[in-house]
Amino acid sequence: MAELILKDITKDYGDGDVIKGINLRIPQGEFCVFVGPSGCGKSTLLRMISGLEDVTSGAISLDGKDITKVHAADRGMAMVFQSYALYPHMRVRENLSFALENINTPKDEIIQRVGAAAKMLQIEGILDRKPTTLSGGQRQRVAIGRSVVREPKVFLFDEPLSNLDAELRVQMRDEITRLHKRIGNTMIYVTHDQIEAMTMADRIVVLHDGVIEQSGSPLELYDRPCNIFVAGFIGAPRMNFIEMKVTDVKGDHIHLEHTLFQLRIPAGKHHVSIGQEVTLGVRANHLEISETDNADVIGVIERVENLGAESHVYARLASGEGLTVYKQGYFEAGDKDKIGVKIVHNKLHLFDTDSGGSIFVA
Ligand SMILES: Nc1ncnc2c1ncn2[C@@H]1O[C@H](COP(=O)(O)OP(=O)(O)O)[C@@H](O)[C@H]1O
Ligand SMILES: [Mg+2]
Numbered sequence: 388m389a390e391l392i393l394k395d396i397t398k399d400y401g402d403g404d405v406i407k408g409i410n411l412r413i414p415q416g417e418f419c420v421f422v423g424p425s426g427c428g429k430s431t432l433l434r435m436i437s438g439l440e441d442v443t444s445g446a447i448s449l450d451g452k453d454i455t456k457v458h459a460a461d462r463g464m465a466m467v468f469q470s471y472a473l474y475p476h477m478r479v480r481e482n483l484s485f486a487l488e489n490i491n492t493p494k495d496e497i498i499q500r501v502g503a504a505a506k507m508l509q510i511e512g513i514l515d516r517k518p519t520t521l522s523g524g525q526r527q528r529v530a531i532g533r534s535v536v537r538e539p540k541v542f543l544f545d546e547p548l549s550n551l552d553a554e555l556r557v558q559m560r561d562e563i564t565r566l567h568k569r570i571g572n573t574m575i576y577v578t579h580d581q582i583e584a585m586t587m588a589d590r591i592v593v594l595h596d597g598v599i600e601q602s603g604s605p606l607e608l609y610d611r612p613c614n615i616f617v618a619g620f621i622g623a624p625r626m627n628f629i630e631m632k633v634t635d636v637k638g639d640h641i642h643l644e645h646t647l648f649q650l651r652i653p654a655g656k657h658h659v660s661i662g663q664e665v666t667l668g669v670r671a672n673h674l675e676i677s678e679t680d681n682a683d684v685i686g687v688i689e690r691v692e693n694l695g696a697e698s699h700v701y702a703r704l705a706s707g708e709g710l711t712v713y714k715q716g717y718f719e720a721g722d723k724d725k726i727g728v729k730i731v732h733n734k735l736h737l738f739d740t741d742s743g744g745s746i747f748v749a
Contacts, residue, residue: 389450389463389540389573390415391436396445398431398597404443406431407597413575418567421577422584422620423594429577430545432594436575437543438462449540465534466543469550471526473518479529480514483536497536504535507566524555531566544576548583560587581621585609593617610734615666615743618736624671624699624711630740633663643667646706648684652735657747659737665746668736671699671713675729682727686710688720702726 391413398406406428413419421429434440436447438459446455454462473482483501492500505511508528518526527547534542544563548556564587567574578584584591585605592602593616601613605621612618618626631650635642641654643665650667659665679685686702689709698718702710712728720726737746 391541391573391575392448393432393436394446394448396432396435396447397443398428398435398440399443405597406435406443408445409597409599411592411599411602413573416571416573418564418574418576418587418589420584420588420591421575421594422581422591423579423600424620425579427594428597429579429594433466433543433545433575433577436541437464437466439466463540464543465537465539465541466545467527467530467534467547469546469548471518471530471550473526473529473533475518478515478517479510479521479532482518482529483514483532486533486537500536500538501532504532507535507569508532508562523551524559527551527559528562531563535566535570540573542572542574544574546578547576548578549580556583563587582623585621591621593620595620611745611748612668612736613745615668615738618668618738618745622670624713626736627669627671627674627710628738629667629669629708629710631665631667633659633661633665636661645684647704650683650730652732652737653749654737654747655749657737659746664740666738666740666743668738669730670734671711673731673734674710674712675731676700676712676714676718677727677729679725679727681729683730684710684728686726686728688722688724688726690722691718691720693717700726702728 393409393411396406396409397404423429435442442455446453448454483504484497487497505514508531510528510532513525548559551559560583576587588605590602591605591608593600595616601608601617608617608621612621629645631643631645633641634644639653639655640651641659643650684704686704688702690701692699698714700712700714700718710728735749739746
């Protein structure tokens, strides 16, 4: 069992709150990812959970027991850092066994646990090497192994893959996900990379400026972001945002106006008022390139990223807004070429421009 509950957690390093009242329940066995831009408080929150940092106010409980004041070493948690933090003078084997020796674990058990972790992480062949002789991926496996041998209730990861090259990152992502499936422990994983969050998480917690903007499964956040911040943060390419005004409400449809074009979209029973400033959110794959005389709006191409299987077309509207259009396969066009863009009336997001909050997804 390892259910973690954070209640009204704040942190002030002396210059105002950087964590501003976090409430969160992480059930036993969940792979929970904290994601958000640099400086939003992810590491601070993780360090408070681990006990490496005090909370300024609030309470943390693990399996119903208040651990707010419990020393880091006694919380039954293990942390894996971006920097690996291996002991350079020790061989891999001692790096793995050190913490267990410290708490006087019987020798037989140490050998058994180190052997099992090494096998699981496929580092049996490097147990007699020093960290400096290892590749980044091997070092990160050892760092994870050092947590595994301690058999913690909760694993904490702070951007563990940020130092690895792209290919290795994808591989380690998969390995950590499989480790979680195999051992089933509660894991909290911090990253600023929304793709890591999308691919690894049971649940994503989006942090911004010390508060939780939204928490939910990857697809919930992708399909139903609760505000402009989450909509812009989750999903690549980034969601397009177009500022419009409600000019009419008729039956279950509303009329939106932009300086360059108009749109009529179904609004169901959701309430909007005439004159309301709204932001239309459209993902790049819900825009289509069309003939200019058949388009909702016309843009000028600034840049095309041909990625092979798909292309990202970056266009600029005369009103100044940029639009990213997703296209399968290659897209051949020159800079400054005019393109027509059609808005697919499916999965349109409407936000209130003032508050940033989602009004509906149509
Ligand atoms: N030890 C510290 N002393 C003072 N301010 C800190 C300290 N650690 C972090 N901060 C501040 O707290 C905020 C959150 O930092 P951090 O948790 O490291 O963000 P993240 O991990 O999301 O990048 C930042 O504004 C950072 O400057
Ligand atoms: Mg950090």
